[in-house]
Amino acid sequence: MMKRLALAIGTVVVACSAMAQKSASDGIAEYRAMLQDGNPAELFEAKGEDLWRQKRGPKNASLEQCDLGKGPGVVKGAFVELPRYFADTNKVQDLESRLLTCMETLQGFNAADIAKTPYGKGEQNNVTALATWIAAESRGMKFNLPNSHVAEKTMYEVGKRLFFMRGGSHDFACATCHGEDGKRIRLQDLPNLTKNPGDGAGFAAWPAYRVSNGQMWSMQLRLNDCYRQQRFPYPLFGSDATIALGTYMGVNAKGAESIAPAIKR
Numbered sequence: 001m002m003k004r005l006a007l008a009i010g011t012v013v014v015a016c017s018a019m020a021q022k023s024a025s026d027g028i029a030e031y032r033a034m035l036q037d038g039n040p041a042e043l044f045e046a047k048g049e050d051l052w053r054q055k056r057g058p059k060n061a062s063l064e065q066c067d068l069g070k071g072p073g074v075v076k077g078a079f080v081e082l083p084r085y086f087a088d089t090n091k092v093q094d095l096e097s098r099l100l101t102c103m104e105t106l107q108g109f110n111a112a113d114i115a116k117t118p119y120g121k122g123e124q125n126n127v128t129a130l131a132t133w134i135a136a137e138s139r140g141m142k143f144n145l146p147n148s149h150v151a152e153k154t155m156y157e158v159g160k161r162l163f164f165m166r167g168g169s170h171d172f173a174c175a176t177c178h179g180e181d182g183k184r185i186r187l188q189d190l191p192n193l194t195k196n197p198g199d200g201a202g203f204a205a206w207p208a209y210r211v212s213n214g215q216m217w218s219m220q221l222r223l224n225d226c227y228r229q230q231r232f233p234y235p236l237f238g239s240d241a242t243i244a245l246g247t248y249m250g251v252n253a254k255g256a257e258s259i260a261p262a263i264k265r
């Protein structure tokens with residue numbers, strides 16, 4: 001009896017110290033894994049796939065001929081190679097800005113108007129759903145931005161400079177919060193984005209569903225919100241600044257596996 005009791009107490013003690021050793025970030029990782037089973041991003045994925053095939057807009061056309069970088073209509077694998085250079089627009093574009101181009105050229109929407117639409121309204125919501133589905137089609141694939149065209153190399157350099165550019169009321173740069181390993185805000189790990197943060201982190205996790213506000217965010221919205229946290233002016237949806245930052249982070253993430261669409265706090 002005594003022996004069994006001692007054994008039982010021993011087990012409890014071992015279990016407790018194991019729990020104490022579990023860090024807050026392990027806890028949050030577990031919480032995310034539990035939520036991943038019922039990730040509401042799936043609803044946006046389904047909506048995005050539907051929108052891709054639907055005939056819409058002034059030209060009553062679908063997006064099925066949209067070239068996301070791997071040829072018209074090729075969706076699989078496109079996400080992990082963006083941002084990249086597109087000859088038709090003579091620009092480096094990320095997923096969201098490329099979608100705006102296709103919505104304008106194929107469907108007749110006004111891209112500038114959509115970019116200006118406040119977040120969470122009208123066609124902006126459709127862009128987010130489309131981005132969620134397109135990202136999901138590359139789930140498990142590794143980032144491999146081309147970074148070979150001179151425009152892509154320029155955008156990478158611009159993105160790097162922007163990442164380290166300090167300013168605003170708090171003299172913050174992206175690097176202030178994302179420039180070292182092991183930093184945290186409000187218990188959230190802040191990935192070091194000056195190098196490859198690893199599978200499913202940083203650039204490889206967005207679009208993501210945010211439990212804290214019940215919203216689906218594409219990378220464009222993530223970056224615009226980080227600029228807000230940095231106390232900088234709103235850079236605008238699809239701005240060259242956000243695309244340059246995306247190029248910098250995307251190239252740095254080479255070889256990291258995409259888990260997008262992820263689920264976040």
Ligand code: HEC
Pocket residue numbers: 163172173174175176177178185188189190191193200201202203205222223226227229230245249264265
């Ligand atoms: C004041 C601190 C702060 C600054 C400055 C900041 N961010 Fe963030 N960033 C955050 C926080 C907080 C999160 C959310 C972490 C979470 O919820 O998991 C985040 C998340 C991110 C993520 C997603 C990370 C992931 O693994 O999900 C990216 C990418 C990112 N930021 C990029 C940037 C870029 C680029 C800049 C500069 C324009 C920037 N951030 C500036 C605080 C900051």
